[in-house]
Amino acid sequence: MGEAHCEGEAATAVIDGRDDAPLVALIGPPNSGKTTLFNRLTGLRQKVANYPGVTVEKHVGRVDVAADRTVDLVDLPGVHGFSARSLDEKVTRDVLEGRMPGLRAPDALVLIVDSTRLENQLMLVEPVLELELPTLLVLNMWDELEERGGKVDDAALARRLGVQIARTDAHGGVGVEDVRTFLGGVVPREAGPTGRALTNVPRGTALPMMDAFAERRRRVREIVHEAGFVQPGASSSSERLDAICLHRVWGPLVFLAVVVLVFQSIFAWATPLIDGVDVLISSSGEWLGSALPDTWFRSLLVDGVWAGVGSVVVFLPQILILFLFLGVLEDSGYMARAAVIADRMMYRVGLQGRAFLPLLSGYACAVPAILAARTVDDERDRLATIFVTPFMTCSARLPVYALLIAAFIPDEPLLGPFLGQRAAVLLGLYGLGIAAAVLTAFLLKRTLLKAKPSSFLMELPPYRLPSLRSIGLRLLDRSRIFLRRAGTIIFAVAIVLWTLTQFPRVEGGPPPIDDSALGRMGQVIEPAIEPLGFDWRIGVGLVTSLAAREVIVGTLGTIYGVEEATEEDLGLQDALRRDLTLGSAIGLLVFFAFALQCMSTVAVVRRETAGWKWPALQFGYMLLLAYVGAFVAVRIF
Amino acid sequence: MDLRLPSIPLRQTVELVHIDLPADQAEPLLERGVLPGCKICPVRSSPSGDPIVSVDGSLIALRRETAACLCVRILSGTSATQLQEAS
Numbered sequence: 001m002g003e004a005h006c007e008g009e010a011a012t013a014v015i016d017g018r019d020d021a022p023l024v025a026l027i028g029p030p031n032s033g034k035t036t037l038f039n040r041l042t043g044l045r046q047k048v049a050n051y052p053g054v055t056v057e058k059h060v061g062r063v064d065v066a067a068d069r070t071v072d073l074v075d076l077p078g079v080h081g082f083s084a085r086s087l088d089e090k091v092t093r094d095v096l097e098g099r100m101p102g103l104r105a106p107d108a109l110v111l112i113v114d115s116t117r118l119e120n121q122l123m124l125v126e127p128v129l130e131l132e133l134p135t136l137l138v139l140n141m142w143d144e145l146e147e148r149g150g151k152v153d154d155a156a157l158a159r160r161l162g163v164q165i166a167r168t169d170a171h172g173g174v175g176v177e178d179v180r181t182f183l184g185g186v187v188p189r190e191a192g193p194t195g196r197a198l199t200n201v202p203r204g205t206a207l208p209m210m211d212a213f214a215e216r217r218r219r220v221r222e223i224v225h226e227a228g229f230v231q232p233g234a235s236s237s238s239e240r241l242d243a244i245c246l247h248r249v250w251g252p253l254v255f256l257a258v259v260v261l262v263f264q265s266i267f268a269w270a271t272p273l274i275d276g277v278d279v280l281i282s283s284s285g286e287w288l289g290s291a292l293p294d295t296w297f298r299s300l301l302v303d304g305v306w307a308g309v310g311s312v313v314v315f316l317p318q319i320l321i322l323f324l325f326l327g328v329l330e331d332s333g334y335m336a337r338a339a340v341i342a343d344r345m346m347y348r349v350g351l352q353g354r355a356f357l358p359l360l361s362g363y364a365c366a367v368p369a370i371l372a373a374r375t376v377d378d379e380r381d382r383l384a385t386i387f388v389t390p391f392m393t394c395s396a397r398l399p400v401y402a403l404l405i406a407a408f409i410p411d412e413p414l415l416g417p418f419l420g421q422r423a424a425v426l427l428g429l430y431g432l433g434i435a436a437a438v439l440t441a442f443l444l445k446r447t448l449l450k451a452k453p454s455s456f457l458m459e460l461p462p463y464r465l466p467s468l469r470s471i472g473l474r475l476l477d478r479s480r481i482f483l484r485r486a487g488t489i490i491f492a493v494a495i496v497l498w499t500l501t502q503f504p505r506v507e508g509g510p511p512p513i514d515d516s517a518l519g520r521m522g523q524v525i526e527p528a529i530e531p532l533g534f535d536w537r538i539g540v541g542l543v544t545s546l547a548a549r550e551v552i553v554g555t556l557g558t559i560y561g562v563e564e565a566t567e568e569d570l571g572l573q574d575a576l577r578r579d580l581t582l583g584s585a586i587g588l589l590v591f592f593a594f595a596l597q598c599m600s601t602v603a604v605v606r607r608e609t610a611g612w613k614w615p616a617l618q619f620g621y622m623l624l625l626a627y628v629g630a631f632v633a634v635r636i637f
Numbered sequence: 638m639d640l641r642l643p644s645i646p647l648r649q650t651v652e653l654v655h656i657d658l659p660a661d662q663a664e665p666l667l668e669r670g671v672l673p674g675c676k677i678c679p680v681r682s683s684p685s686g687d688p689i690v691s692v693d694g695s696l697i698a699l700r701r702e703t704a705a706c707l708c709v710r711i712l713s714g715t716s717a718t719q720l721q722e723a724s
Binding site: 083117119213214218232234247248252339340341345347456457458459460461462 | 656660663664665666667668669670672673674675681682683684685686687689691692693694695696697698699700703
């Protein structure tokens with residue numbers, strides 16, 4: 001959740017504001033170890049922001065090159081070329097050409113390639129050299145090249161290309177100092193755009209595109225041949241793993257096992273961590289309550305802010321575990337296999353394989369996922385992908401699911417130690433989202449978005465052990481974003497809600513919550529949600545959760561927090577059990593599985609589809625489905 | 638003879654002759670090194686029967702519909718009859 005909320009913020013903030021440091025751009029194809037090298041060089045001294053107007057993340061870090069000198073390094077998205085078909089390619093091109101607002105033109109380039117696939121990867125070299133900037137070519141995975149019996153004369157390659165070369169194993173940290181030495185020699189150029197345009201096909205060529213590519217390929221082949229490049233043998237461990245992970249029978253089973261493992265761990269195994277954070281927050285709240293004098297301020301702080309923000313912050317461990325798994329799957333190379341296994345399925349429902357990655361990102365947050373749908377090249381496929389992405393169970397739903405499941409579903413095994421009842425319900429909710437997405441895509445592609453299917457292409461990188469350092473840094477980023485959001489949006493909602501519970505004053509004190517401004521607002525919408533078995537408290541939660549889904553948890557935390565201060569002392573879960581039946585709790589879960597309770601998503605869909613038609617249709621459709629779904633669920637359970 | 642990639646048996650390396658796709662659809666293939674003149678070798682089938690090919694040390698998963706647009710040529714040393722026996 002929350003990736004979108006760093007948008008527009010600090011986009012121009014170069015670290016610490018020292019603008020005299022040279023800027024170096026780090027580029028390379030996907031899976032070349034680019035980000036690993038970036039992390040090695042910058043460590044914790046990096047900032048993630050968004051490029052202005054887009055949600056491609058901008059990673060800038062500061063590298064120490066001497067005792068008193070630093071260089072800023074920008075980590076660009078991995079690209080195969082510069083056709084600017086995808087947003088990643090466009091961002092990369094704009095930064096390299098010096099056209100990116102808020103970022104000056106780079107003074108030098110570091111091009112990193114996977115040396116085990118040198119010939120293939122050097123296709124990027126020619127367009128990059130045309131920029132005529134000081135360039136370091138990093139031959140990464142050098143250890144793997146040698147292990148698998150490949151070789152290349154790097155000195156000859158350097159002479160032939162006219163660039164400096166470093167051999168590295170970024171994963172193990174070998175050769176990183178050579179890169180640092182190169183960075184130390186970079187001097188700032190005259191500012192301003194490079195005046196060069198990056199293209200796949202050399203400028204001024206008379207050849208058709210395909211021939212120009214073949215021509216470049218011929219030159220690259222000649223160059224690596226002259227440098228004595230010997231292609232290493234195939235990675236036998238990767239082949240053995242693929243024999244299982246892409247096996248006709250084992251492949252889909254492994255796929256399923258991975259999915260179950262992820263959900264079981266974010267639910268069952270995260271519980272002790274969540275309980276720990278919960279105890280920490282409630283005991284610190286109690287301490288705060290006893291330390292402060294009994295004033296309105298104590299009520300605001302303890303019953304409003306602490307209860308509201310605290311009830312969301314407890315879910316940090318769970319969200320981090322989800323991102324930990326996504327990170328491990330991505331970095332290990334399994335994610336690409338999963339995409340291949342899923343492709344045929346996606347194809348059948350009328351989506352293309354490229355939609356798999358946006359949909360998968362949708363499990364974290366729909367906003368970056370919808371922007372990631374830009375990689376889907378066919379316009380109708382892209383619209384269909386955008387339309388169904390919010391059905392994917394984003395992490396903002398997790399706090400809601402976690403709260404209700406913990407309150408209503410017994411913690412008992414269903415299938416021995418492997419699958420508990422709670423995990424099964426969670427899986428069911430994820431399944432519900434997928435089913436709704438599939439059905440909706442199927443309908444869309446047969447009605448509004450009829451089209452011929454397009455192509456799918458997926459590169460399968462060798463399996464690699466994920467680097468703890470990279471994943472750790474990413475988790476740190478996610479925690480920051482999550483906590484910043486809890487500290488802003490949810491904090492603000494908590495204060496507004498608390499204020500609404502304090503008026504109109506009765507005999508100089510706060511009114512009973514049913515009579516408060518908030519209570520009355522809730523009672524206005526109560527008739528609409530009564531058929532679902534929800535009372536006005538849930539109604540208020542549904543309204544505030546329009547801002548973001550997880551806000552309902554904070555809202556209920558605040559409402560019950562204020563209520564408890566005046567009535568009997570109940571935990572949030574006990575209070576829910578008092579006010580909801582099992583049926584309406586499941587109804588509420590179903591409602592959240594379907595409804596588009598997220599203003600950020602609506603805003604981003606409007607921007608991505610250039611109008612209100614699609615977001616309005618999407619919001620109405622999902623709300624209808626949510627209401628009907630909840631209505632049916634209440635009557636079944 | 639119009640030989641297409643899907644009719645090539647696993648582990649048989651062939652040369653790509655022509656990509657029967659419009660330029661904009663072919664570009665992602667070209668960027669990843671799948672271009673006329675390259676050696677291409679089907680190494681595996683995905684669980685759903687789509688080809689996974691090796692090109693210059695990279696593994697690339699295609700759809701069989703895309704693979705059907707890749708016109709290939711048997712490298713000398715393998716006769717067409719051997720090919721038929723193999724498949």
